[in-house]
Amino acid sequence: MQRLDGKVALVTGASRGYGRAIAERLARDGAFVVVHHATNADAARQTVTAIHAAGGGAISLAAPLDGSPAGIDALFLRLDRELSAARGSSTVDILVNNAAISPRGTIEETTEALFDEVMNVDAKAPFFMIQKVLPRMPDGGRIVNISSQTSLIAFPGVAAYTMAKGALDRLTLVAAKHLAPRGITVNAVLPGVADTDMNASWLRGNPESFAAASVFSAFKRVADVTDIADIVAFLASYDARWITGQLIDGGGGSGI
Numbered sequence: 001m002q003r004l005d006g007k008v009a010l011v012t013g014a015s016r017g018y019g020r021a022i023a024e025r026l027a028r029d030g031a032f033v034v035v036h037h038a039t040n041a042d043a044a045r046q047t048v049t050a051i052h053a054a055g056g057g058a059i060s061l062a063a064p065l066d067g068s069p070a071g072i073d074a075l076f077l078r079l080d081r082e083l084s085a086a087r088g089s090s091t092v093d094i095l096v097n098n099a100a101i102s103p104r105g106t107i108e109e110t111t112e113a114l115f116d117e118v119m120n121v122d123a124k125a126p127f128f129m130i131q132k133v134l135p136r137m138p139d140g141g142r143i144v145n146i147s148s149q150t151s152l153i154a155f156p157g158v159a160a161y162t163m164a165k166g167a168l169d170r171l172t173l174v175a176a177k178h179l180a181p182r183g184i185t186v187n188a189v190l191p192g193v194a195d196t197d198m199n200a201s202w203l204r205g206n207p208e209s210f211a212a213a214s215v216f217s218a219f220k221r222v223a224d225v226t227d228i229a230d231i232v233a234f235l236a237s238y239d240a241r242w243i244t245g246q247l248i249d250g251g252g253g254s255g256i
């Protein structure tokens, strides 16, 4: 018996990076995983194939998020249909709000269009994902928001992203208190830098950038995606039932 047997997890942005690692880990723990993504069908297929190859259950669901509640309603209507076909029910026990974008931009460089896009994808979408998942989530459900160390340590080069992650952290607190009577826990994990596509332009293949990013962690390395996936798997489990409203360091002991 695995600890998430019988549970259904919806992981946004699960085609690549942290989201893929989280999806694979939750599936390994027994959850049936909905591999949400924007448009990269090949990458989503790879996540689903890896889960199936390991003996798990998963389907993919493409739905670019722009924060609009109508778009998220449409996502859930399709999810209802496809989950019911696969599982006989549209219950979602675990929601991981992981999908995000992180375009560079200081305060001076950030246009209104860029600001709105980041806030819509990184802050507004998680808000309405939570609102819309609630009727489908049983008591005792789990919500994990993937935030960032940027909401703790100032990185002026990603100003709008930082602000959006700060908003996500506050959403975590208010949702945790609001949903506690139902036994639903809501926590945020704040990862440090990892070598995902999000950072490819400045990190990948660049030893100097790796060295600079490594100093933030007490372990003096960047994160592996599994470092974060394992934290999320714990928060998603029954064992974490007494933990809610917490902003959990995923930076490998950053700032200690």
Ligand SMILES: NC(=O)c1ccc[n+]([C@@H]2O[C@H](COP(=O)([O-])OP(=O)(O)OC[C@H]3O[C@@H](n4cnc5c(N)ncnc54)[C@H](OP(=O)(O)O)[C@@H]3O)[C@@H](O)[C@H]2O)c1
Residues within 6 Å of the ligand: 012, 013, 014, 015, 016, 017, 018, 019, 036, 037, 038, 039, 040, 041, 043, 063, 064, 065, 066, 097, 098, 099, 100, 101, 102, 121, 146, 147, 148, 149, 190, 191, 192, 193, 194, 195, 196, 197, 198, 199
């Ligand atoms: N990587 C880091 O160093 C780092 C550090 C701190 C926090 N984080 C956080 O960790 C999470 C995952 O980051 P990552 O580095 O794994 O990202 P990534 O490699 O860039 O992958 C992004 C994922 O989100 C999906 N996505 C992007 N925009 C979307 C949209 N508008 N609608 C729906 N899905 C969308 C992508 O789908 P497609 O494949 O279809 O495009 C993909 O699955 C994010 O919340 C990020 O802020 C990352």
